[in-house]
Amino acid sequence: MSEVLVLIDHVDGAVRKPTYELLTIAKRLGEPSAVFIGSGAQGAEVAEKVKAYGAEKVYVVDDAQIKGYLVAPKAEALQQLAEKTSPAAILIPSTSEGKEVAGRLAIKIGSGLITDAVDVQEGGVTTQSVFAGNYTVQAKVTKGTPIITVKPNSAAPEESAGAGAVEEFSATISDAAKGAQIVASQPRKATGRPELTEAASVVAGGRGTAGNFEPIEGLADALGAAVGASRAAVDSGWIPHTFQIGQTGKTVSPQLYVAAGISGAIQHRAGMQTSKTIVAVNKDEEAPIFELVDFGVVGDLNAVLPAAADEINKRKG
Amino acid sequence: MNIVVCVKYVPDATADRQFESDNTVDRVGVDGLLSELDEYAVEQALQIKEKAGDDTEVTAVCIGPEKAVDAVRKALQMGADKGIHVVDDAIAGSDAVATSLVLAKAVEKAGPADLIVCGMASTDAVMSVVPAMLAERLSLPQVTLASVVETQGDQVRVKRDGDTATEVIGATMPLVLSVTDQSGEARYPSFKGIMAAKKKPLETWSLSDIGVDAGDVGLSVAWTEVEDTTPRPPRTAGEIVKDEDGSGATALTEFLASKKFI
Ligand SMILES: Cc1cc2nc3c(=O)[nH]c(=O)nc-3n(C[C@H](O)[C@H](O)[C@H](O)COP(=O)(O)OP(=O)(O)OC[C@H]3O[C@@H](n4cnc5c(N)ncnc54)[C@H](O)[C@@H]3O)c2cc1C
Ligand SMILES: Nc1ncnc2c1ncn2[C@@H]1O[C@H](COP(=O)(O)O)[C@@H](O)[C@H]1O
Numbered sequence: 215m216s217e218v219l220v221l222i223d224h225v226d227g228a229v230r231k232p233t234y235e236l237l238t239i240a241k242r243l244g245e246p247s248a249v250f251i252g253s254g255a256q257g258a259e260v261a262e263k264v265k266a267y268g269a270e271k272v273y274v275v276d277d278a279q280i281k282g283y284l285v286a287p288k289a290e291a292l293q294q295l296a297e298k299t300s301p302a303a304i305l306i307p308s309t310s311e312g313k314e315v316a317g318r319l320a321i322k323i324g325s326g327l328i329t330d331a332v333d334v335q336e337g338g339v340t341t342q343s344v345f346a347g348n349y350t351v352q353a354k355v356t357k358g359t360p361i362i363t364v365k366p367n368s369a370a371p372e373e374s375a376g377a378g379a380v381e382e383f384s385a386t387i388s389d390a391a392k393g394a395q396i397v398a399s400q401p402r403k404a405t406g407r408p409e410l411t412e413a414a415s416v417v418a419g420g421r422g423t424a425g426n427f428e429p430i431e432g433l434a435d436a437l438g439a440a441v442g443a444s445r446a447a448v449d450s451g452w453i454p455h456t457f458q459i460g461q462t463g464k465t466v467s468p469q470l471y472v473a474a475g476i477s478g479a480i481q482h483r484a485g486m487q488t489s490k491t492i493v494a495v496n497k498d499e500e501a502p503i504f505e506l507v508d509f510g511v512v513g514d515l516n517a518v519l520p521a522a523a524d525e526i527n528k529r530k531g
Numbered sequence: 532m533n534i535v536v537c538v539k540y541v542p543d544a545t546a547d548r549q550f551e552s553d554n555t556v557d558r559v560g561v562d563g564l565l566s567e568l569d570e571y572a573v574e575q576a577l578q579i580k581e582k583a584g585d586d587t588e589v590t591a592v593c594i595g596p597e598k599a600v601d602a603v604r605k606a607l608q609m610g611a612d613k614g615i616h617v618v619d620d621a622i623a624g625s626d627a628v629a630t631s632l633v634l635a636k637a638v639e640k641a642g643p644a645d646l647i648v649c650g651m652a653s654t655d656a657v658m659s660v661v662p663a664m665l666a667e668r669l670s671l672p673q674v675t676l677a678s679v680v681e682t683q684g685d686q687v688r689v690k691r692d693g694d695t696a697t698e699v700i701g702a703t704m705p706l707v708l709s710v711t712d713q714s715g716e717a718r719y720p721s722f723k724g725i726m727a728a729k730k731k732p733l734e735t736w737s738l739s740d741i742g743v744d745a746g747d748v749g750l751s752v753a754w755t756e757v758e759d760t761t762p763r764p765p766r767t768a769g770e771i772v773k774d775e776d777g778s779g780a781t782a783l784t785e786f787l788a789s790k791k792f793i
Contacts, residue, residue, distance in 0.1 A: 225695050284700060285663065285673060309694040310659065310676055317660035320628060321667040326754030327627065329658045339758065345548045345655075352759040393672025393706065397688070398699040415792065437792060455678070455713055456692050461544075462568070462651065462712045470792050480545055484657075491790055492769075493783070499771070506766055509786040513774025521780030526793050529784070 216302035217271070218244040219295060222264065223307040227256035229263045231412050234371035236305045236364055237267040242336045244302040246376065247271040249295060251288055257380055265378025267371060273383045285311060286391035289318035294385050296323055301359060303338055308363040316363050325358025332368050332467065346480055347487030366411045367467050402456060408440045410457065415470040418442035418459055422475015422496065422515055425452045429519035430474060436526040442466065444476045460485035474515040478503025495519065532587040535644040536576045537634060538569040538606050540599030541655040548655070554757040555624045555750060556655055558596055565602035569650035570717035575710045576648045577610045579682050588612045590641050594622060594633050607728035608720030614733040615641055621738055624750025631664035633748060636741040638669065645685065649709040651676055666707040674702050678713035
């Protein structure tokens with residue numbers, strides 16, 4: 215069976231959940247080989263983690279020389295690994311960086327690219343959600359080695375023991391790839407809540423919060439949910455842009471999405487329409503968000519959300 | 532300085548967007564316009580030009596069908612100096628790999644560019660990969676998804692919300708830059724701008740003008756193939772209750788419990 219390269223999504227060696235989803239998907243296409251581009255010293259530790267989800271091999275590419283540079287060095291490393299292994303497919307997390315690595319790689323190795331897949335079946339047939347979630351599209355790469363970027367929550371991670379054989383891979387990185395440098399970086403402050411794109415539940419607030427996100431956070435914490443926001447809330451400066459959901463923010467597809475004080479503009483829908491269960495709380499019964507909901511409450515979020523949070527906390531005991 | 536802005540003509544997101552029977556995006560039956568997200572790219576290009584204050588020139592380039600010339604016109608009305616529209620029947624149905632090839636060749640022919648500015652994503656395909664592909668094809672660095680852009684001579688510094696951190700990125704021109712909708716509101720064309728645009732140079736190029744083989748682009752040679760498109764089944768109408776004296780919170784809690792979210 216051919217190898218399937220899976221680029222590990224991690225922050226300083228801490229493996230992020232989408233990696234396990236990608237490994238699960240990779241098993242449908244061939245033999246998963248995880249690729250860790252990070253600190254060589256962490257290779258063994260990372261290998262232990264990905265091995266539990268079926269990684270047969272773990273290529274460790276030490277990033278000491280390339281850590282401070284954007285995208286291009288990673289694409290070069292993957293190109294060289296692809297040339298060495300002739301993989302059946304290359305799976306990359308659909309983060310903004312992941313997509314750009316994939317874009318450069320596609321040109322380098324002369325392969326087709328599919329981005330933002332929400333599912334990948336045997337034979338490499340992908341499912342994508344397009345036009346603000348109004349269409350689903352089935353597609354396939356027809357040239358070269360399929361490169362597919364996969365969105366978070368696209369598969370339930372399945373544990374299965376792989377060999378996890380570590381292989382150091384030293385990539386040759388050109389100077390040209392070191393053109394864009396990270397001059398400063400401020401890691402996002404931990405919120406103590408789940409990561410927005412990975413969360414099983416999301417509670418989002420919009421202009422209707424009038425800047426007070428306490429009711430949103432209260433309900434989110436009662437449900438163990440992540441907090442999100444509309445662009446109107448972000449543009450008003452009530453919450454940082456990283457919480458924005460929609461066309462120009464994050465796309466989420468949780469089991470439960472609660473929209474409070476959000477009207478449901480097409481650009482907002484684009485980021486949440488594929489959520490499994492949708493709930494809205496809005497004062498205006500004509501708000502377009504109600505067209506999407508499984509359950510809606512016409513009312514003031516400042517009354518409904520805190521009371522619901524209380525009841526939920528009581529039930530949980 | 533020479534700045535090229537890549538602008539795409541897209542079906543209006545608020546209209547009913549559709550697919551053709553060959554599974555390509557319907558670009559004719561639905562009203563189109565300059566992608567809103569590329570207006571931010573034009574705006575940043577114009578601001579950089581204004582700040583440079585010298586003989587900096589901004590050229591808007593668009594690949595697309597006949598009607599797509601509207602996107603170029605809009606960029607000229609906003610203040611771009613020159614427009615280039617690459618149109619050729621053979622381009623129809625091109626995917627990102629092919630689009631980036633045509634763009635790269637057009638940018639090369641437009642003359643050496645110091646800065647190539649793109650939007651963060653096209654509002655129809657929403658791939659956010661063309662800028663990276665273009666950079667790869669032109670062997671340039673890419674500085675993407677900028678929310679704040681600063682230039683000084685040939686130095687570019689941007690701020691951006693990365694996937695896990697807020698970052699400052701630095702690079703030296705020439706490079707490919709993409710900007711987000713956080714980078715600052717795009718200007719509306721003024722009456723003067725609209726009048727002036729009519730006299731600005733607008734060239735139409737075919738594939739042979741830029742030396743691209745028709746056999747390398749278009750639907751029949753696409754590197755990816757769409758097998759099927761399905762409209763999302765309409766969501767079944769949910770239950771909607773009115774909150775009266777706290778009944779809403781109880782009903783909501785019951786619903787969440789019935790779905791096992793509690
Ligand atoms: C290029 C482009 C990209 C965009 N990208 C995005 C994006 O990524 N994400 C995004 O969200 N938007 C995006 N937008 C903006 C989008 O079009 C809407 O303007 C935005 O989503 C509106 O946010 P909102 O629903 O919070 O505000 P509004 O539309 O003003 O709605 C507020 C809602 O709150 C309700 N309300 C008020 N008070 C209360 C209360 N006390 N209790 C309950 N309900 C109350 C009101 O009835 C109303 O329905 C984009 C727009 C453009 C042009
Ligand atoms: N056909 C096109 N003509 C001109 N520019 C384009 C075209 N397609 C994409 N672009 C540029 O690439 C950016 C990202 O597009 P995409 O990768 O399709 O999301 C857009 O915002 C444009 O700046």
